[in-house]
Amino acid sequence: MSKQVVIPFGPQHPVLPEPLHLDLVLEDEKVVDAIPTIGYVHRGLEKLVEKREYPQYVYIAERICGICSFIHGMTYCQGIEGIMNLEIPKRADYLRTIWSEYSRMHSHLLWLGLFADAMGFESLFMNAWRLREHILDDLEATTGGRVIQGSCKVGGVRRDISSEKLDEMASGLDSMQGELHDLVNVFLRDSSVRHRLKGTGILSKDDAYLQGAVGPTIRASGHSYDTRKIGYAAYGDLSFEPVVASAGDSYARCEVRAKEMFTSIDIVKQAVKKIPDGPIDMKVTGAPDGEYFARSEQPRGEVIHYIKGNGTKFLARHRVRTPTLANITPLVTILKGCELADVPIIVLSIDPCIGCAER
Amino acid sequence: MIREEQKMQDITPDSLIRSVQAMKDGGKRLVQIGCARIGDIFEINYSFDKDYNFENLKLTIPSGLEVPSVSGIYTCAFVYENEIHDLYGIEITGIAIDFKGTFIRTSIKYPFGVVSSKEEDACQNKL
Amino acid sequence: MNLNIITGIIFLILAPLIGGLIAGADRIVTARMQGRVGPPLLQPFYDVSKLFEKETMVVTTTQYVYVVAYIVFIAFTGALFFSGGDILLVVFALTLAHVFLIMGAYASRSPYSVIGAERELIMLMAFEPAIILCAAGMYLVSKSFFVRDIISYNGAIILLIPGLFFAFLYVFTMKLRKSPFDISTSHHAHQELIKGLTTDFSGSVLGITEIAHWYETVFLLGFIYLFFAFNPVIGIIALIVIYLLEIYIDNVSARVRWSFALKSAWIITAVLGIVNIGILFFRWW
Amino acid sequence: MGLFSMTKMVFRSVSRKPATLMYPVRPAKSAAAFRGRILIEPLKCIACRKCEKSCPTQAITVDVKVRTWQIDRLRCIICNCCVEDCPTNCLSTENIYTNPMTVREGIEIYTVPPKPERKKETVDNSKTEE
Amino acid sequence: MTYLARSPWVIHYDASSCNGCDIEVLACLTPLYDIERFGIINTGNPKHADVFLVTGSINEQNKEVIKNIYNQIPEPKVVVAIGICATSGGVFRECYNVMGGIDTMIPVDVYVPGCAARPEMIIDGVVKALGILEEKWAKMEAGKK
Amino acid sequence: MELLIFLILFPALAGLLVLLLPKDFLHGAVVKCSALIVAIVSVVLFAAEWNKGIQIYSLASEPTGQLIFLIELLIAIFLLYIGIKNRQYLVIGLVIVQTALVIWLEMAHPVSEITKNLFVDELTLIMALIVGVIGGLIAIYATGYMREYHLQHKEARDRRPLFFCLILVFLSAMFGLIFSNNLVWIFFFWEVTTLCSFLLIGYSGTEDAKKNAFSALWMNLLGGLGFVIALIALTFIKGSSFELMTLITTGPAIALIPAVLIGFAGLTKSAQLPFSSWLLGAMVAPTPVSALLHSSTMVKAGVYIIVRFAPVFEHTYAGYAIALVGAVTFLIASMIAISQSNAKRVLAYSTVANLGLIIACAGIGTYEAMWAAIFLIIFHAIAKSLLFLCVGTAEHSLNSRDIEDMDGLVLKMPKVAGMILIGIAGMFLAPFGMLMSKYATMRAFLDTPGGFLLILILAFGSAVTVFFWSKWMGKIISVPPSSGETIEKRVSISEWAALYSLSALTIVVCFLIPVISSVIVERFLKTTYGMTTSLPFENVVIMILMLVLVLILPLTFLHYRKDKKHTGPYMCGRPVNDAYAFEGSLGIRRELVISNYYLDSWFGEAKLVPVGCAAGVVLILISFAAMLIGGVIL
Numbered sequence A: 001m002s003k004q005v006v007i008p009f010g011p012q013h014p015v016l017p018e019p020l021h022l023d024l025v026l027e028d029e030k031v032v033d034a035i036p037t038i039g040y041v042h043r044g045l046e047k048l049v050e051k052r053e054y055p056q057y058v059y060i061a062e063r064i065c066g067i068c069s070f071i072h073g074m075t076y077c078q079g080i081e082g083i084m085n086l087e088i089p090k091r092a093d094y095l096r097t098i099w100s101e102y103s104r105m106h107s108h109l110l111w112l113g114l115f116a117d118a119m120g121f122e123s124l125f126m127n128a129w130r131l132r133e134h135i136l137d138d139l140e141a142t143t144g145g146r147v148i149q150g151s152c153k154v155g156g157v158r159r160d161i162s163s164e165k166l167d168e169m170a171s172g173l174d175s176m177q178g179e180l181h182d183l184v185n186v187f188l189r190d191s192s193v194r195h196r197l198k199g200t201g202i203l204s205k206d207d208a209y210l211q212g213a214v215g216p217t218i219r220a221s222g223h224s225y226d227t228r229k230i231g232y233a234a235y236g237d238l239s240f241e242p243v244v245a246s247a248g249d250s251y252a253r254c255e256v257r258a259k260e261m262f263t264s265i266d267i268v269k270q271a272v273k274k275i276p277d278g279p280i281d282m283k284v285t286g287a288p289d290g291e292y293f294a295r296s297e298q299p300r301g302e303v304i305h306y307i308k309g310n311g312t313k314f315l316a317r318h319r320v321r322t323p324t325l326a327n328i329t330p331l332v333t334i335l336k337g338c339e340l341a342d343v344p345i346i347v348l349s350i351d352p353c354i355g356c357a358e359r
Numbered sequence B: 001m002i003r004e005e006q007k008m009q010d011i012t013p014d015s016l017i018r019s020v021q022a023m024k025d026g027g028k029r030l031v032q033i034g035c036a037r038i039g040d041i042f043e044i045n046y047s048f049d050k051d052y053n054f055e056n057l058k059l060t061i062p063s064g065l066e067v068p069s070v071s072g073i074y075t076c077a078f079v080y081e082n083e084i085h086d087l088y089g090i091e092i093t094g095i096a097i098d099f100k101g102t103f104i105r106t107s108i109k110y111p112f113g114v115v116s117s118k119e120e121d122a123c124q125n126k127l
Numbered sequence C: 001m002n003l004n005i006i007t008g009i010i011f012l013i014l015a016p017l018i019g020g021l022i023a024g025a026d027r028i029v030t031a032r033m034q035g036r037v038g039p040p041l042l043q044p045f046y047d048v049s050k051l052f053e054k055e056t057m058v059v060t061t062t063q064y065v066y067v068v069a070y071i072v073f074i075a076f077t078g079a080l081f082f083s084g085g086d087i088l089l090v091v092f093a094l095t096l097a098h099v100f101l102i103m104g105a106y107a108s109r110s111p112y113s114v115i116g117a118e119r120e121l122i123m124l125m126a127f128e129p130a131i132i133l134c135a136a137g138m139y140l141v142s143k144s145f146f147v148r149d150i151i152s153y154n155g156a157i158i159l160l161i162p163g164l165f166f167a168f169l170y171v172f173t174m175k176l177r178k179s180p181f182d183i184s185t186s187h188h189a190h191q192e193l194i195k196g197l198t199t200d201f202s203g204s205v206l207g208i209t210e211i212a213h214w215y216e217t218v219f220l221l222g223f224i225y226l227f228f229a230f231n232p233v234i235g236i237i238a239l240i241v242i243y244l245l246e247i248y249i250d251n252v253s254a255r256v257r258w259s260f261a262l263k264s265a266w267i268i269t270a271v272l273g274i275v276n277i278g279i280l281f282f283r284w285w
Numbered sequence D: 001m002g003l004f005s006m007t008k009m010v011f012r013s014v015s016r017k018p019a020t021l022m023y024p025v026r027p028a029k030s031a032a033a034f035r036g037r038i039l040i041e042p043l044k045c046i047a048c049r050k051c052e053k054s055c056p057t058q059a060i061t062v063d064v065k066v067r068t069w070q071i072d073r074l075r076c077i078i079c080n081c082c083v084e085d086c087p088t089n090c091l092s093t094e095n096i097y098t099n100p101m102t103v104r105e106g107i108e109i110y111t112v113p114p115k116p117e118r119k120k121e122t123v124d125n126s127k128t129e130e
Numbered sequence E: 001m002t003y004l005a006r007s008p009w010v011i012h013y014d015a016s017s018c019n020g021c022d023i024e025v026l027a028c029l030t031p032l033y034d035i036e037r038f039g040i041i042n043t044g045n046p047k048h049a050d051v052f053l054v055t056g057s058i059n060e061q062n063k064e065v066i067k068n069i070y071n072q073i074p075e076p077k078v079v080v081a082i083g084i085c086a087t088s089g090g091v092f093r094e095c096y097n098v099m100g101g102i103d104t105m106i107p108v109d110v111y112v113p114g115c116a117a118r119p120e121m122i123i124d125g126v127v128k129a130l131g132i133l134e135e136k137w138a139k140m141e142a143g144k145k
Numbered sequence F: 001m002e003l004l005i006f007l008i009l010f011p012a013l014a015g016l017l018v019l020l021l022p023k024d025f026l027h028g029a030v031v032k033c034s035a036l037i038v039a040i041v042s043v044v045l046f047a048a049e050w051n052k053g054i055q056i057y058s059l060a061s062e063p064t065g066q067l068i069f070l071i072e073l074l075i076a077i078f079l080l081y082i083g084i085k086n087r088q089y090l091v092i093g094l095v096i097v098q099t100a101l102v103i104w105l106e107m108a109h110p111v112s113e114i115t116k117n118l119f120v121d122e123l124t125l126i127m128a129l130i131v132g133v134i135g136g137l138i139a140i141y142a143t144g145y146m147r148e149y150h151l152q153h154k155e156a157r158d159r160r161p162l163f164f165c166l167i168l169v170f171l172s173a174m175f176g177l178i179f180s181n182n183l184v185w186i187f188f189f190w191e192v193t194t195l196c197s198f199l200l201i202g203y204s205g206t207e208d209a210k211k212n213a214f215s216a217l218w219m220n221l222l223g224g225l226g227f228v229i230a231l232i233a234l235t236f237i238k239g240s241s242f243e244l245m246t247l248i249t250t251g252p253a254i255a256l257i258p259a260v261l262i263g264f265a266g267l268t269k270s271a272q273l274p275f276s277s278w279l280l281g282a283m284v285a286p287t288p289v290s291a292l293l294h295s296s297t298m299v300k301a302g303v304y305i306i307v308r309f310a311p312v313f314e315h316t317y318a319g320y321a322i323a324l325v326g327a328v329t330f331l332i333a334s335m336i337a338i339s340q341s342n343a344k345r346v347l348a349y350s351t352v353a354n355l356g357l358i359i360a361c362a363g364i365g366t367y368e369a370m371w372a373a374i375f376l377i378i379f380h381a382i383a384k385s386l387l388f389l390c391v392g393t394a395e396h397s398l399n400s401r402d403i404e405d406m407d408g409l410v411l412k413m414p415k416v417a418g419m420i421l422i423g424i425a426g427m428f429l430a431p432f433g434m435l436m437s438k439y440a441t442m443r444a445f446l447d448t449p450g451g452f453l454l455i456l457i458l459a460f461g462s463a464v465t466v467f468f469w470s471k472w473m474g475k476i477i478s479v480p481p482s483s484g485e486t487i488e489k490r491v492s493i494s495e496w497a498a499l500y501s502l503s504a505l506t507i508v509v510c511f512l513i514p515v516i517s518s519v520i521v522e523r524f525l526k527t528t529y530g531m532t533t534s535l536p537f538e539n540v541v542i543m544i545l546m547l548v549l550v551l552i553l554p555l556t557f558l559h560y561r562k563d564k565k566h567t568g569p570y571m572c573g574r575p576v577n578d579a580y581a582f583e584g585s586l587g588i589r590r591e592l593v594i595s596n597y598y599l600d601s602w603f604g605e606a607k608l609v610p611v612g613c614a615a616g617v618v619l620i621l622i623s624f625a626a627m628l629i630g631g632v633i634l
């Protein structure tokens, strides 16, 4: 009886900041089938390792994505350092940690905004992005770039942050916390938001695990899996607990990200307290030879930079498995059976970053 | 900084499915499948993880060989396998959702399957 | 004929101006609620003037006809209302106008405008009972369907049909295309449907729809005024408060799904309708 | 329970001044550290090509023979590498950005002093385009 | 006198940008930059748009898309290429899948440099585009007569 | 009186002639001529009688009565035979009970003393016009349609003479039903329509058709049973009469019981819930049958009889309960129509809904309600028959009756599409008749204490109506990518003739509302109630203004025809070819498919029919209870 509707969703669609396309097969507004295609942002930058010397390649790695730029650069550096067995200065590790957490906050706020927008909640979007500007201001002041920081390099970091500035940042975060609470409160309490999020796009605990979901997506399905726990950079010295929710729906994913910002603030504050003095970089000579899987926790989940060096300045292979790529399978799963109105929400709920996914 | 231990286990095309199945039975999740071209051979890495324990299977094949898909064991493998197919031109048989070369469309077919010479940087100064 | 043609004509002339100003003020207030400065007050007029300057692209020429019909009947609706005509006819004409708009969207055949059209129909379905019952309520109170009689009814209509008024207020948001009920199209990019209903309109076609929307806003405000007609001062204040309330609600809620919109509108209309109409019925007999 | 929980934020926004920076009316905010664009003091340059080599995007071309130092603004990612690697510190990063342009002409050419003699033979070369 | 410059509606498309410029375009909409002050609305629909903001460079898959969107924008229209990726291919110029800046596919009217372009630069770029928009309109009107 | 008798007998005789004529000889011509004659004579009748008020004619009932009794028995035997052959025990049972009662009635209480057997008043005239003109047009249409039908439906045995015969007999029965003043006669004609409809629905002889024919049969027989019981009741009630006009004037105290029982028969005949399924099932029949049965005749017989008794129902609880049956049917059938994509089923549900509305008015029974009911009958008959016939024509060209397949009909069959649009607009859009009648309905409901719930139901029902009609319109006008040739050429002239006439009628009658109202309907109300109503004058003006606007607006098309730049629709920037196929995932080229919404999970048949039936049963039982108690609302 019911008639099908086949429509293109994306690549150009106002709710998708980035191109991704879905062929939606609908019955009334129920999604019967959703088949994604990516590749609109594929640049093929991994191949550039053959043309750039590995220290310069950091700048390419950073530009895998403008949202999670810093952590990409850092993970790449960690990979090289892993192969070459470099022990970088402690202060550099701490600075990397601080910037990572700032990236995370900026990314989560950005996402919260976009997510609010996907629900048609414009003013919430505006407010999230207004708060995000505080984070960006700090990032710009300390690294010189709002979105592409460019402050990481093989063997350490390129800039130091003075201790006054560090304190200022910590207190800045403190004073922002109030407004952040109000913001998060809307996401978690508002009934119109809950109406849209509760129960949409449920990813079961087993599915999440077996389909390889990572980051907030898997944490919202009840797994306490957070790559930061392996203790790269300074995370080993800092205490924090991954935020976990169990419902597995869009609301849970939203909740996890919202609460993670507070964890980040906490981590930054701990790091500011603990940060040791000392050099921020070390001299790196020679070229990497060997292979290494560097892992770290991006805002969207675990990222893996596989680096294979062949003893020359040019790497043999650099491959990035980004969290979004891992989250695509769960996305396809949870899109089935939702409503057209929920498609934007569900797509955004895994926080897709196509730039990352396709490189 | 923590340097993670890199566990790497070599496998052959015949033992691929078995080893992957063993991983799944061991309750591990598939982290990624990646590929690298070293001269004329391809190395395909299958990475798994359980409780932050990272393990890899490495499959080394000459070019032109077909590889069975593991998407029957881990559905999510289809993403990586399509990608490897599109970038390296390795035939992977029996992918759960087979995009048949349309997963990532590139202007050069199988860009990673060919070795690029550094000289062909013709576009370097093109405006 | 007792129609007061003069007020009708005044409506035809002034409504776009007032409607545009309301839209401009709306955008400023919205911006302020979002912590922004917002556009100038006359922005809606700039927008529409611009649309008429642009080239018009159509998918099918018939689009034009439907949209012209839409504005003609929206204007007709309003004029009929403001010249004191029969409120039921006004409602019918409004429906007719919307059907034309919806046909315009159907004609273009873009998936998004068609889905927008379907959703607009659903919204229409959610909206109609409330406005019909309001008309019924007013008839029960004033014993006439004519706006002029309702206006000259000396008594606070709002006090007699508060339930219906509330039901109407609830669906009013749908007609203003404001969150949480901006389901079929919205003034900014629509996150589900691009632009929904108006996706395939461009240039002057879009400009016409925009003007028609102003007419509609003024007409709807006029309709609300009927509830307060006993005292013009209170009436005007009520209109301002209600419109501000709409902006406020727009800014504090996410969009709902169509199913919720329809269900809630129907339930509210039905419950309040039964209670309120029931009370009116048994007050008289 | 959670009906209209946005109210607080909305009222805060209304009661405060808008957060808008009013950019073109008021000058842009920018941090001191902001990397806007690369500046060269051509006089100091010795055309050693270090910057050219370190640049990840080949935005810089140094012509040792004709003695020019050239940068393509539409290619530079303002990564600061060249600045760090320049032996004479003639490069610096300014926190003012390059203006948008209507033709694709991001290339700026500066003449640098000839190699051997290090005299103050002022070449007027603050230029070609901008 | 044209109203085009007072009400330029934009559509934004992310060609193959890294998101850096992309989110800065979005940031322009938000309270701190609030381009709605100039009457700018992000329509998301080419048929309503006047200004086409593109970030990122052309690649195999999006070239058609960009052309389509461009063709669906009614005259007069301007294209603003944002970020060095969009102007020249940028850092990814040498990637196998990058065919160069947006102008290899459609005519570009304003180039905004930067990696990433700051919101202020984007505003500058759009403002510059408005002038061109008016010129184009004048030409169009002249053509009609 | 001669005209009346002519109208009753002539079609039947013409039908017999068709049956007797040799195979394929002049059938079409005979049918067309006789239909034309019927139509003309009914107009003549109207012209002759419109200003004369009630005319009651005496006709010797003795021989006619016996003849009628005889035919009734024959019918019963035939039905018994059919029932036994097909093992339809329900039918057998009903026939036996009914026949037993009829025989008992005939034996125990010969009602031969009635002489005023025929009558004409304004309502009859209107009904005669509907039956004659619209029925005639449908018959004419059928000649063209059936030829095509048999070309396309090889499975159905070609029994066209029988078909036309039945159609013509049907017209006779309808005339008999509306002209009779004698309730026994009315009952007879009533049964004839039941029989004819049974045969017509089962015409194609397929299993499906048979099944549906039998369900139509038993439901109508059940109604007939109610009718017989009413007749028997009449023999017991003092002061009552077998003469319709006399009975009605006796008021609820006496006439309520037969009124409700006959009303029950009317409910079954007009397919109100819980009996709506027969009408839906009847859609398997060839489309002219549907048009005839569901727009102008069969179901109208049901509402006609209820409308006749409306004065009796006024202000009674039983009437109110019947009104509620109608109202609930209106709401629920309209809702279900949303979930249907088969055009004929949509029309069927909408028919059921509109009949419900008419019955709601009749159940209320005030003069205002009557005004509305009469206009509803008129407009519904015209617009709905137009729609049915259009769908029939479209079906033959498209080989589908699915609304989804009517995609872009404006290009494929511009004329038919235009007519469907007129028909649809006639059903629910403002300046057209149906809506004006709804206006009156609304006012009628508001002016009576019984209107309380009805007004709510009406508000919701109207809203729902907008949805399914609009989406259908949308489907028709959406322009498909490749504008192929029109495929209208195969449509026969007789079909065009009927279609054009009906389209013209739909519009013209709208202009004539004030005339019809003042000349006919108001007179009728005056004589029946002593009071009358009409549309406010300025509304009439406004309405005509709107109508003119709607008619001239398409002319703007000519103005906008030129130099507009055409582009493809917005497809999210994806490459699209001329046929609107786009590059999809997995490398598949996908066709853009757009279908309407059917909201099946809300308005599906499976969901709503049980609810509606339950409500219908309960309300009908209430009406019986109220009939026995005989309460009156204030």
Ligand code: NFV
Pocket (backbone or CB within 6 Å): A064, A065, A066, A067, A068, A072, A107, A298, A299, A300, A301, A303, A321, A322, A323, A324, A325, A352, A353, A354, A355, A356, A357, E019
């Ligand atoms: N997916 C992704 Fe990223 C993140 N977080 C990273 O690896 O954003 Ni663009």
Ligand code: SF4
Pocket (backbone or CB within 6 Å): D038, D054, D055, D056, D057, D058, D059, D060, D071, D075, D076, D077, D078, D079, D080, D081, D082, D083
């Ligand atoms: S800042 Fe970076 S990209 Fe720009 S010229 Fe210097 S090294 Fe090259």
Ligand code: SF4
Pocket (backbone or CB within 6 Å): D040, D044, D045, D046, D047, D048, D049, D050, D051, D052, D062, D069, D085, D086, D087, D088, D089, D090, D091
């Ligand atoms: S700018 Fe500095 S690094 Fe570059 S050529 Fe001149 S001196 Fe050498």
Ligand code: SF4
Pocket (backbone or CB within 6 Å): A063, A066, A148, E016, E017, E018, E019, E020, E021, E022, E055, E056, E082, E083, E084, E085, E086, E090, E091, E114, E115, E116, E117
């Ligand atoms: S210009 Fe830079 S920031 Fe912008 S998209 Fe390209 S790489 Fe990203």
